[in-house]
Amino acid sequence: MSAEGQxxxxxxxxxxxxxxxxxxxxxxxxxxxxxxxxxxxxxxxGGAQLIAGFQEFKCGNNFGYSAFVSYGAxxxxxxxxxxxxxxKIYTLSHTDVGFFLIVWTLYTAIMWIGAMRIHGAMAxxxxxxxxxxxxxxxxxxxxxxxxxxxxxxxxLCALNAWYMMAAAIYAQxxxxxxxxxxxxxxxxxxxxxxxxxxxxx
Numbered sequence: 421m422s423a424e425g426q427x428x429x430x431x432x433x434x435x436x437x438x439x440x441x442x443x444x445x446x447x448x449x450x451x452x453x454x455x456x457x458x459x460x461x462x463x464x465x466g467g468a469q470l471i472a473g474f475q476e477f478k479c480g481n482n483f484g485y486s487a488f489v490s491y492g493a494x495x496x497x498x499x500x501x502x503x504x505x506x507x508k509i510y511t512l513s514h515t516d517v518g519f520f521l522i523v524w525t526l527y528t529a530i531m532w533i534g535a536m537r538i539h540g541a542m543a544x545x546x547x548x549x550x551x552x553x554x555x556x557x558x559x560x561x562x563x564x565x566x567x568x569x570x571x572x573x574x575x576l577c578a579l580n581a582w583y584m585m586a587a588a589i590y591a592q593x594x595x596x597x598x599x600x601x602x603x604x605x606x607x608x609x610x611x612x613x614x615x616x617x618x619x620x621x
């Protein structure tokens with residue numbers, strides 16, 4: 421969402437979310453080290469996504485404001501956890517990260533309901549993200565074999581986010597909607613009736 425004469429903050433927020441999520445899953449599959457993940461968690465998934473969220477606030481978009489600021493903070497917090505562990509300020513355990521992920525799973529569940537009211541692409545992205553968080557929760561509490569299958573779920577989630585980013589960019593560049601976003605999974609609420617209708621007029 422963007423105001424007249426402004427760019428759409430979501431094109432940066434979705435880019436940062438998708439790219440950082442993607443590189444973390446590449447790491448979880450054992451294909452790269454933690455270095456690129458940490459750098460992106462602070463700079464792109466963290467910093468850039470935070471900025472996008474603050475711009476969504478200016479556009480009056482509570483969903484984008486909450487999502488981008490919160491997940492930007494998620495990446496920065498995760499980076500700090502890794503750094504504190506690396507410099508032996510404290511010893512990181514699987515359950516430490518597990519409980520960290522559980523509270524983010526709960527937040528994601530709240531956002532998932534709202535996402536289903538926006539459009540199909542947003543709903544599918546948050547569905548995959550919620551499944552991914554649940555998989556990571558279980559992986560940190562006794563089921564480590566779920567790490568790699570969950571990585572593939574979150575790769576799809578990241579690609580979904582990039583799809584929405586591309587849809588927003590192409591819509592402006594081409595002057596029309598090029599990539600379909602799909603209908604909301606939750607229909608609009610019925611129109612208010614009686615006195616409520618008068619109050620909302």
